[in-house]
Amino acid sequence: MILEANGLKKSFDGNEVLHGVSFSISSGKALGLLGRNGAGKTTTIRILMDVFKANEGSITIDGKPFKASDYKIGYLPEERGLYPKKRVDEQLLYLAALRGLSKNEAKANLKKWLKRLNIEEYEKRKLDTLSKGNQQKVQLAQTLMCDPDIVILDEPFSGLDPVNSQVLKEVVMELIQNGKLVIFSSHQMNYVEEFCESIVILHHGDVVLSGELKQIKKEFGKNRLVISTLNQKAEELKVLCDTNLSNAVKCSEIKNDEVIVELHEGVHKQDMLRMLLDHDMDIEKFMIYEPSLTDIFVAKAGDEA
């Protein structure tokens, strides 16, 4: 399955908050939907879920118009939507019935997911008597109980301790391996890096970056080197790069006591190495810069982006 969003626009009270959002995602992969607070992620997800319509644009699946009600979708919304005063089993079975599961199927799936998420003991308890993390796991059980083909997870790790995060990590990996189409929205970049083959970064309602994460990292790290020397501190090395080597170095910054330089177009790393040696630099580290997703995110959606 390939799900495609094409030019989604959305306004609230005449204020346009999505300006033409497009992306695509296929089964067996996870898409990281990223952006700062208010960038438009939830609005995009709500359009996908048919909570409301886009003013313009379309969503297709395998080239045909996508209608959320025709698919089994597991959606873990940011605002968790269960009933605090109701028993865990009662509400999960009720919601499963609404989604078309037979009584037996719902019971079996309830047991399966409560066990998998280590919350069997809370089956008969009222939701609001559970800890925050365990309530979160009940939400996850509810999301996955209908054996969805499309899984949309909005900050699924919030409130989970490291052991429970590990359990959820394994669950998400399994969903991806089992060919589910996974949309993962999170501010926790380490998880996005672990799961998502591709990403979309929204900024003020526009897509500012999208594509395969590997390729994006390669492109972003292009012409950038990490350098440190034994005979010069990072600050001194940066000054050297910015002054004496400015015909090779476009810009530089210090990170973790190392200097990251961006070379001018056409300057090769060998040229840079030679220049450093010509300046009697005692090279400790000289390597191609591999940006983290956080670096990329800040560059694309930070205050100076």
Ligand SMILES: Nc1ncnc2c1ncn2[C@@H]1O[C@H](COP(=O)(O)OP(=O)(O)OP(=O)(O)O)[C@@H](O)[C@H]1O
């Ligand atoms: N029902 C609504 N009525 C008016 N404005 C809305 C409504 N829903 C969202 N918005 C506005 O749309 C913009 C995008 O909001 P959205 O919730 O999609 O952001 P987000 O990327 O999910 O943010 P966060 O990371 O904080 O959850 C914001 O400016 C928000 O105030």
